[in-house]
Amino acid sequence: MSLPVETPPGKRNTTSLRLVLALLLMQLPCLSEAMAAEKMRLQLRWLPQFQFAGYYMALEKGFYAQAGLEVEIHPGGPGKPNPIDLLLEGDTDFAIANSGLIIARMQGKPLVALAAIMQSSPVAWIVRADSDIYTPQDLAGKRAMLMPAPESAELLITLAREGVDRDQLQLQQTSFNPQDLIDGKTDAYDGYISNEPFWLQQQKVPYRLINPREYGVNFYNDVLTTREALLQQSPAQVEAFIQASLRGWQYALDNLDESVQLVHQRYAPDKSLEHLRFEAEQLKKLIMPELVQLGHMNPGRWQAIAQSYLDLGMAEGPIELDGFIYKHKVATDNSLLYQVLGGALLVLLLVGAVALRFARLTQKLRLEVRRRQQAEQELRDSNLQLERLANTDRLTGQWSRLKIEELAHNEIKRAERYGFPLALVFLDIDRFKSVNDQYGHDVGDCVLTGVAQRIRSHLRDSDSLSRWGGEEFIILMPHTDLDQAYLIAEKLRGLLAAEPLTGSIGVTGSFGVAQWQPGQGLGELVHCADLMLYRAKQLGRNRVERFSSGDTLPLV
Template structure:
């Protein structure tokens, strides 16, 4: 009789363990059926969209419960934003023009910015006389329609070139037109057309807007507001899986190139995809910034740029426009605790051990999050420096100088301080490039910048305005004092050769701010005097009634 009772008790305990195990598996296993999701690309299949391909091929989307269909874009495909807003697709990849749609009142949300800098650039032949945006004033330009060409147009506008007077041809998407001299400058991507030109053995040169203070995000993952409201968990899971795919793609470029060539873009050679991969990696900057990062301040600047071009005039609500990621909720722990409670009398020891492990893990997660926050702060500081400085010389760029100058003008207006501006450039700089090459030309600009900074006051602000042009803003300085400083710098430049073979001079225009004058008027006054210095023989300082003359070249 006792044996029968022992058997019954053992049988009941065994059944309880089996039932609990089955329940635990059911609670913690993902659903077998994957939800169909549609992603609309903005262009043809290529490495530009590598992260999404690898999120699919490596199973990141499937692990998140999604079966993602990646739809190719192109000149004959519907616009990615329109496809997403109409509901034809759930997600889309757009350029920074996405913010225009937001200011027009369309329910779009920026989920992640993949490229921290845009690949857009002017492509010109190396044997042309085109080196800066100013050289494009009377040339034949091939331009993509807006908003694709916004950065290039904005660069010209800020260089003082009227967009209405340009000789513009619609984009043919064929760089052969550049080789055949049908056009002088081609609107292209630094990640694409340069490879084709190199394969043809055609030397070329790139003029990048970011080197002139115009730097937009590119390839923005986006969706519509209603989808976030209705399916917040699904949207968050898609974003996380996509960024995981991008991290994998950039960490495993050779594998990714092989997958894209085999599954998505067989018409693109492996060499072309590798070239594109390396170029895109430089624009994504994964070592410097978290993939997908978006800075609200940069979006404000981008929106203001579109307004400057007359492309948008609506309100910008960054709280609604920029997506705020949710922390993932791990329900598996709760399910495990619920299932374990059924066996609490038998597993109390194991439960206590598990609780201790979870506590240690939580402490590690808190520590890791603090570290991530510190890294994010450091990254934002580095990005702000990149946005405010010129890459070649390390000086402030035009945007930062305009910001500081407007503050100094308001201070001079309020406290009646003197404020002067020096506008100067290198005489016959093109001859240096032609005789010694552009590497020496770049070295000349960098060395000149370093030389000048050694002889300026802490309060002075030096900026590379563009090309070989520089601005020096001098607070608490009247016209006579500024002219003396200009002469000091002129003499320093003329008597300090950069290399034994390369020496040069500079011409200066000096202007003192007058009450009621804005920054553009002050710069124009200094520029007119610089022009007069050039006309009178160069290597001299012109400052209205104050003229300092040196030996002409």
């Protein structure tokens, strides 16, 4: 019988080391592949500027690195390949596009919209202030520059919606040089409201904007996109890139000065700090971070954008959005969090039980008195609440229709008895439906509330404001004749049009004014003001019309 031979310690160590090295060599291809998969390339659609600050900040602040990503950012610009083409050819992993992305999708190209940074497009026509161009209709017969499709889509759709045939314009290919507007080589320059206006201000050249948003045309812009294949192969990396990018945008918008300095120093030294700061402030209004979650995309709005391209003949249907709008799919393991929360909840329940027992023992004698006091207070509060609900509009806080009718009947009786003048103003928010369609009803409610607050703050204590229904308001003005009411209405119209109500959303109003005549009831008075409101709408909106005895408009 032979005894086992023990391996010397040195030899055992050498054998173990060889085994570990062999295992590492076997894993090297997998490790290399995993590391390569985490390298991401982003293709921008223009030269470096604040327009891409969120991605720069995500890189500079280490948000990409914290997400396990190595990101390269490549600029675009004149002469550079189209970012969408680079994406489809596999030369980049992510790209920035405008809303024309949906056209490529309808053509069957496997693209996915990940996040819309700008909720409103900055594209606009810029004209000189000393020209006779104020509206899209005024462009007929004029020279107007256009960027290549689909960059120019918002401008073309504006023309179509306003009944202007593009053949009526002398269309020019854009020169990307606003000096052509100053030199008279074009009458309308296509540019970004975040860029060229600053340059014109520096040149001391007054200008006007023909902004598609003012005519109900409002598209997404700077949409982060990728191809379907990458999303299917690396869903976790795509999600990590999106979240790190949005984190970078949030940082950039919360720290504008720091971000402007960094963009100037590292990426756009040829642009002045003042120019970049102007661009940052304008773009923040278009991104609207206070109103809309960063990157938010509404399927209904994408549907409307796609339909606009179809109407313009820039795309062919059908419109299929399935798989086009990205949905978060990465699941996270929250088991440890749930355990911690469960333990904390158990401790809170135990402490709460002891505290509740002690409270019951110490407050038992005073419980009945408190119950009686609470019941009496609740009854008073309930009565006040019922009265408030019956008399005020729940959304705007102004008088309800029922309450204004009661007040109006009383004022008509007072006017009949003492001969006091009495005026009524009927107000309607122009194109309010487009606000709901483009931004959603929550933003629409904010606009209604903002209009009511702005009007109420400039009325007299004796005037009464009521939400008549939808986007319509009525103002009752005792001791006020027709001329005085007209002047007040004109002032209110100017206040509404002067500046946006919320973020970059501005509205205008049409006003109808009428004065009570002896023998009239409330219905007749409202009808007269409503006729004038209809006239204001017919004459182009954003105006005030007043009723005179010679007016005989048909019923609406």
